Structure formats: C-alpha cells, structure tokens
Amino acid sequence: MSDSVLDFALRAPKAELHMHIEGSLEPELAFALAQRNGIDFPFASVDALRAAYDFSNLQSFLDLYYACADVLRTEQDFHDLMLAYLRRAHADGVVRAEVMFDPQTHTARGIPMQVVFDGFLAGIAAGEKEYGISTGLILCFLRHLSEDECLATLEEAKPFMQHVLAFGLDSSEVGHPPSKFVRLYAACRALGKPVVAHAGEEGPPAFITEALDLLKVNRIDHGVRSVDDPAVLERVARERVPLTVCPLSNVRLCVFDDMRQHSLPKLLAAGACVTINSDDPAYFGGYLGDNIRAVQAAFNFDRTVWYQLARNSIDASFASTADKARWLATLDASLCAPGAASDSNGPLDE
Ligand code: HPA
Ligand code: ZN
Numbered sequence: 001m002s003d004s005v006l007d008f009a010l011r012a013p014k015a016e017l018h019m020h021i022e023g024s025l026e027p028e029l030a031f032a033l034a035q036r037n038g039i040d041f042p043f044a045s046v047d048a049l050r051a052a053y054d055f056s057n058l059q060s061f062l063d064l065y066y067a068c069a070d071v072l073r074t075e076q077d078f079h080d081l082m083l084a085y086l087r088r089a090h091a092d093g094v095v096r097a098e099v100m101f102d103p104q105t106h107t108a109r110g111i112p113m114q115v116v117f118d119g120f121l122a123g124i125a126a127g128e129k130e131y132g133i134s135t136g137l138i139l140c141f142l143r144h145l146s147e148d149e150c151l152a153t154l155e156e157a158k159p160f161m162q163h164v165l166a167f168g169l170d171s172s173e174v175g176h177p178p179s180k181f182v183r184l185y186a187a188c189r190a191l192g193k194p195v196v197a198h199a200g201e202e203g204p205p206a207f208i209t210e211a212l213d214l215l216k217v218n219r220i221d222h223g224v225r226s227v228d229d230p231a232v233l234e235r236v237a238r239e240r241v242p243l244t245v246c247p248l249s250n251v252r253l254c255v256f257d258d259m260r261q262h263s264l265p266k267l268l269a270a271g272a273c274v275t276i277n278s279d280d281p282a283y284f285g286g287y288l289g290d291n292i293r294a295v296q297a298a299f300n301f302d303r304t305v306w307y308q309l310a311r312n313s314i315d316a317s318f319a320s321t322a323d324k325a326r327w328l329a330t331l332d333a334s335l336c337a338p339g340a341a342s343d344s345n346g347p348l349d350e
Helices: 001-012 027-036 048-049 058-071 073-089 105-106 114-131 147-163 178-190 205-213 225-227 231-240 246-252 264-269 288-299 303-315 322-333
Strands: 015-020 094-100 134-142 166-170 196-199 218-223 244-245 271-276
Touching: 001 288, 001 303, 001 322, 015 073, 015 218, 015 244, 015 271, 015 288, 015 303, 027 058, 058 105, 073 094, 073 114, 094 114, 094 166, 094 205, 094 303, 094 322, 105 114, 105 134, 105 147, 114 134, 114 147, 134 147, 147 178, 166 178, 178 196, 178 205, 196 205, 205 218, 205 225, 205 231, 218 225, 225 231, 225 244, 225 264, 244 264, 246 288, 264 271, 264 288, 264 303, 271 288, 271 303, 303 322
Parallel strands: 015 094, 094 134, 134 166, 166 196, 196 218, 218 244, 244 271
Antiparallel strands: none
16 A cells, blocks of 8 residues: 555655755745735735746746745744754654855845844754754755855855755856866865765756856755756766755746656666755745655655665765664554555565
C-alpha cells in the first residue's frame, strides 16, 4: 500500500537544504505585515495576490517575489516569517533547516543588516525552543547584481559571520554564469564557510561545471538540467555532489511541463545524491510535505527511495557529525517503527 510509503516519507526525519525564507511569505502574512507597517500594498486582496502566482519562467516569479519582500521592515517581521516557516517545516519531519536569505533585497531598501540578522536569529531561537529544529542561515548573493556589489555586501555582513552557516548564489541564472563570481566565492571560502550555488535550473549543464570548478561549491542548488549532458550527470553522481532538487518549483516555473516529465527519476537512476526541497513554498504550491506528496503521486517510489532521499538530505547538510549521526539513527529507527514494515512496496520488507 503506497499510503504507508507516503506516511513514512512524510514522517522520516530529514533536512531541508534549499528554501528561500523570503519565498515562504504567505499572502496572508504579507497583507498583515503591510497593514502593521502602514504600507500601501499593490494588491487588492489575498486572493488577488494569489491569482498573480501564474509564472512563465524564473524571472516572472522573481519580479513578484522582490515586490512582496517590501513588506518586511522590522525585526519582528523577520522573526515572524522565520518562525512561521519553522512551524511548517517541523510538521513535515524537518529536523534540520538550512535557510537561504537575500540580504541585498533588504539592505537595498534601507533595512539595516542588523535588523535582518536580529529578526531571523530570534525566529531561529524560538523555532529551536518550540520545535527542537536545528537551523542555519545561508547568505545568498543576487547574481543579477555586480560582483563588486556582492563583495560590498560580504564586507557589510562580516560583523555577523558567526551566524552565517554558508554562502549561496541565487536570482536570475540566465546571463549571469558562475564565472562572474570567482573573486566573491574565493573570499567566501577564505572565511572557512561552505559554499553552494544555484546552477542548472534554467541555465545549461555547463553552469554546473563552472560552479564546481570555478566556485568550488559543496552542493548544487537545483542541478536538474545535469541530465542534458551525460558527462555532467556522470560527474555529479561519481563525485556525490548533492543536488538540492525542488520539484514543485520546477513545475511552477516551467522548467518541466509537468511532474511526470521531471528529471528526478533519471537523477536517481544515475546515482546522484538527490535531496527534495521546497524552494519558495508560499509561491510554488507548498512546503516539503507537499513536494513529497506531488513526487509520490507522479512516481510512486518505494520506501527505499524515500529512505535514501531522507538520508541524503542529512548527509548533505552542513550540520555537525554528532547531529548527523543522531538524526540518521532516528531515521534508521523509523524504518523499523510499527506499521513501517506493513506494506510490500519496498525491498526493505524482504
Ligand atoms: N531560483 C533562483 N533564485 C531564487 C529562487 C529560485 O528558484 N527563489 C528565490 N530566489
Ligand atoms: Zn532556489
């Protein structure tokens, strides 16, 4: 019965490694914050805003995403946004969240870096206390800006380095290759932090190669277009480069026509270290659990696949070795939990 496979997938302890906190801003919260901050929000209602979530590509989404982020003004706003996400993530079995944020989206509007960090850190502390969820911040640079602007942002963020888990690169991929940010990434790595980058979402497989060779990334965000070049796919699998795949995002942004066309099964068949993530859950049809449900509806994976996906997410996280061992032990125990062996849909039952 694939229902129990789905239950297992939803309940299994797992890490979410690719989620933009600004992309978890639900329309209801956006309206509440606009009202709280006295902002004249350019949408008539929550329904009117939701109706605008009809994207043809990445840029059509980003335009709305940056416009909505304007309601985030105070430390309390950033706190509320973070805590709302962590509540949802916890409900989907997330024990570790590595959360992306775009400081330039806020500092460009005159919001001090300190306000952004203080708000997010307060939300993370509350999430840890209420849900026991372990959270780290991935500071992302906007790749449509110049490398010098990104280097200036890195300088501005230096006083907060103890609160930064890793660095990332997001926004418009086409026209902004990884090769544009070689100096920036060298400076980030010199700080002793891991680095990730979006590559191979809308951009070609060559951008994945650039991110690996020039930016020396530890993970690739998306990477779903690696299947377009067998040599890139083979390399990603051989080197066990984690790919933070976001299925609902890829369908909503028309990277694939529908879920059944998604490259996920090909990535798994090639032996790639795939993880499942929600990207911008408020805009793309849901949180991690919704992504899992949509993938299962399309591909009906067995429990070994879901076990491997959860295991990959923990292995690929930047958490401590001790934390990873603890979560992996819980994951292994969940395989043997009552009910877990009651379906005949996976080799683990044999
Ligand atoms: N791709 C690139 N940049 C982003 C995304 C995405 O899916 N979401 C937020 N910033
Ligand atoms: Zn993303």
